[in-house]
Amino acid sequence: MHFTVETLQARVPVTILGLHGNLDASNFEEAIAKTRDLYNAGTRYLLLDLSDMPFMGSSGLVALHSIVLLMGSEEPPDPEFGWQAFHDIDRSSDAGPSQFVKLLSPHPKVERTLRIAGMIDVFEVHTDREAAIAAF
Amino acid sequence: MHTESTLRITAEFRDLARIRRFVHDAATALRCDPSAVEDLILAVDEAATNIIVHGYQCQPGPIEIEVRQIGDSVMVRLRDQAPLFDPTLVPPPNIELPLEQRPFGGMGIHMIRQVVDELFYCATPDGANELTLLKACRM
Numbered sequence: 001m002h003f004t005v006e007t008l009q010a011r012v013p014v015t016i017l018g019l020h021g022n023l024d025a026s027n028f029e030e031a032i033a034k035t036r037d038l039y040n041a042g043t044r045y046l047l048l049d050l051s052d053m054p055f056m057g058s059s060g061l062v063a064l065h066s067i068v069l070l071m072g073s074e075e076p077p078d079p080e081f082g083w084q085a086f087h088d089i090d091r092s093s094d095a096g097p098s099q100f101v102k103l104l105s106p107h108p109k110v111e112r113t114l115r116i117a118g119m120i121d122v123f124e125v126h127t128d129r130e131a132a133i134a135a136f
Numbered sequence: 137m138h139t140e141s142t143l144r145i146t147a148e149f150r151d152l153a154r155i156r157r158f159v160h161d162a163a164t165a166l167r168c169d170p171s172a173v174e175d176l177i178l179a180v181d182e183a184a185t186n187i188i189v190h191g192y193q194c195q196p197g198p199i200e201i202e203v204r205q206i207g208d209s210v211m212v213r214l215r216d217q218a219p220l221f222d223p224t225l226v227p228p229p230n231i232e233l234p235l236e237q238r239p240f241g242g243m244g245i246h247m248i249r250q251v252v253d254e255l256f257y258c259a260t261p262d263g264a265n266e267l268t269l270l271k272a273c274r275m
């Protein structure tokens with residue numbers, strides 16, 4: 001997997017993070033780390049361009065969940081502490097961070113994975129890049 | 137006609153792409169329809185990930201994956217040597233909760249259940265875990 005980053009000034013500054021390649025258990029931590037770097041560098045509104053990501057397993061769901069938390073100023077569990085840390089965490093916040101993260105053009109297979117996991121409604125999903133940027 | 141194929145590897149996370157390719161090639165060789173092939177790829181990826189993460193605690197370990205035709209279905213059987221564990225006993229996650237209130241992870245077996253028609257687990261006489269997935273395919 002590799003990433004592309006582009007920042008555009010719309011109503012607010014929007015960072016477009018392109019994920020290129022398959023997102024699975026071998027690399028989901030890279031996506032989290034990349035988002036953490038962007039957040040630490042000042043990104044607050046993130047558009048995830050999934051148009052070049054043909055496969056995503058449940059590890060990718062963990063990555064998306066972590067990205068939502070990061071962009072909502074919450075810290076996800078450190079993968080260094082193992083997967084059990086992800087399984088054990090008890091979320092209790094009422095915050096709705098999805099206003100900070102939107103999805104662009106997920107592949108139908110990826111959209112299906114999101115749907116099966118009950119996560120498709122958590123995100124605004126756009127197929128038009130300009131409309132997605134303007135939606136922040 | 138190609139009716140059975142087996143992959144035996146010492147699996148690590150980096151082998152997941154190879155496993156997905158194997159399932160794609162083996163199921164396609166059985167003339168399984170593309171939609172069913174994609175479902176099998178997702179299911180096997182989840183099953184293999186669970187074996188590596190939970191069974192082998194993220195260390196390399198042997199996995200055998202067998203793909204064969206059973207009537208109008210494709211059967212995928214995964215065997216591993218990790219401590220015995222029946223993943224079919226894992227309760228389904230509550231995907232109705234708001235994202236902020238959901239536990240992380242735990243979605244793998246849920247994903248498998250959603251995309252295959254049958255799911256069986258047994259411990260083999262020699263002490264291996266054996267997970268069998270069955271998916272109807274238009275051949």
